[in-house]
Amino acid sequence: MTHPALDQNPIYLDYNATTPIDPAVLDGMTQYLSAHFGNPSSTHFYGRAPRAAIATARERVAHLLDSTPEEIIFTGSGSESNTLALRGTALMYRDRGNHIITQQTEHPAVLEACRSLERLHQFRVTYLPVDHYGQVSPAALEAALTPDTVLVSIMYANNETGTIQPISALASIAHRHGVLFHTDASQAVGKVPVRVSELGVDLLTIAGHKLYAPKGIGALYIRRGLDLEPSIYGASQEQGRRAGTENVAFMVALGIACLLAQKHLGSPRLQELRDLLQQRLEHLLPGLVHLNGHPSERLPNTLNVSIDGTIGEQVLAATPEIAASTGSACHEGMAEPSEVLLAMGLSQQRAMAALRLSLGRWTTEEEVEQAARAIARSALALRE
Numbered sequence: 001m002t003h004p005a006l007d008q009n010p011i012y013l014d015y016n017a018t019t020p021i022d023p024a025v026l027d028g029m030t031q032y033l034s035a036h037f038g039n040p041s042s043t044h045f046y047g048r049a050p051r052a053a054i055a056t057a058r059e060r061v062a063h064l065l066d067s068t069p070e071e072i073i074f075t076g077s078g079s080e081s082n083t084l085a086l087r088g089t090a091l092m093y094r095d096r097g098n099h100i101i102t103q104q105t106e107h108p109a110v111l112e113a114c115r116s117l118e119r120l121h122q123f124r125v126t127y128l129p130v131d132h133y134g135q136v137s138p139a140a141l142e143a144a145l146t147p148d149t150v151l152v153s154i155m156y157a158n159n160e161t162g163t164i165q166p167i168s169a170l171a172s173i174a175h176r177h178g179v180l181f182h183t184d185a186s187q188a189v190g191k192v193p194v195r196v197s198e199l200g201v202d203l204l205t206i207a208g209h210k211l212y213a214p215k216g217i218g219a220l221y222i223r224r225g226l227d228l229e230p231s232i233y234g235a236s237q238e239q240g241r242r243a244g245t246e247n248v249a250f251m252v253a254l255g256i257a258c259l260l261a262q263k264h265l266g267s268p269r270l271q272e273l274r275d276l277l278q279q280r281l282e283h284l285l286p287g288l289v290h291l292n293g294h295p296s297e298r299l300p301n302t303l304n305v306s307i308d309g310t311i312g313e314q315v316l317a318a319t320p321e322i323a324a325s326t327g328s329a330c331h332e333g334m335a336e337p338s339e340v341l342l343a344m345g346l347s348q349q350r351a352m353a354a355l356r357l358s359l360g361r362w363t364t365e366e367e368v369e370q371a372a373r374a375i376a377r378s379a380l381a382l383r384e
Helices: 023-032 045-065 078-092 108-121 138-144 167-176 248-264 269-284 312-317 339-343 348-352 365-383
Strands: 072-075 099-103 124-128 149-153 180-184 203-207 218-222 289-291 302-307 354-358
Touching (some): 023 248, 045 203, 078 149, 078 203, 124 138, 138 167, 167 180, 269 289
Parallel strands (some): 099 149, 149 180
Antiparallel strands (some): 072 218, 203 218
8 A cells, every 4th residue: 555645656765865754654644733733731631641641651652662661751853862961961961071972974963063063062973983884882982981081973874874873782881891882773673673672772862754654753762860951951851951842743653653563663664665666777777786885784775786887866867756865865966975984984986876865664665676777778768
């Protein structure tokens, strides 16, 4: 069954940029935009249903992450969660030191938060290199830690290549040195099992619109016992970490999305379709297709490839029957090679040739076959 927004439209292969809202999510949230309109902080009749709905949503997010509800803070986006994690930790624990470690291929939400701490609060930031697959070396992290390090932030999975980092090992190294660990898991949650109890992280970011919930809602897991400087000052909502009257409908939506994600986890369908797409492209373009990212340690829905002799933007422009991207949606429209791919050691030519094809809940085998043929046709025409 197709999604109403995708029916009769170009084949959507940009799920890493944003996901359509699942109809079940939309159905569940709308009553909190109409009938249950009350302020959750109100003690009268109209506040009770919204307050209970937020509690249920928090439980659902916590269940997906294998945490407790008290460790979940709702935010306005994944970027806000990252800012709260980095700025909140740095300012609260600055008496321990002024050094932060991240990686060169992080999402701009983390990189810019780090740069603001450098610029405004005199923090030092180490940007770790990555290998040819886009992974951080545990040894490199170990070597970068100093007595002044207060936080390490390494994303769970890259939004362009899908490469998954060895988060558990990295967090363990940080903790041996008494350093807190944050991971931006926006792209990973809902696609692969993400359990904070196994990862050992202190902070973890979620973005609703990567999870079939609306844009404008996110969450941050904060390990019990940690205190953070608030991202928004005001009243005591969200345990005082993020003030402002709660966006009840969107919190409910994220909770439902997490509930649905739990049911889809473990299915091999997306990985099988992703691998089929890669195989079909390699068959139609023999010797011309090169995988960018780790061959196995990557998200099951993400395929980043470069096609020799082409420019990714030109291939997509010549293929209107599909909707995909050349990299992060945050950088689309920029005629420059991906900084992520360059940091992995790829040549500028190969980086410029990259396509990011990300599949999702409504991708079908027929669409994969059609997309492969369309991309191959455009690529061959552009090479002539």
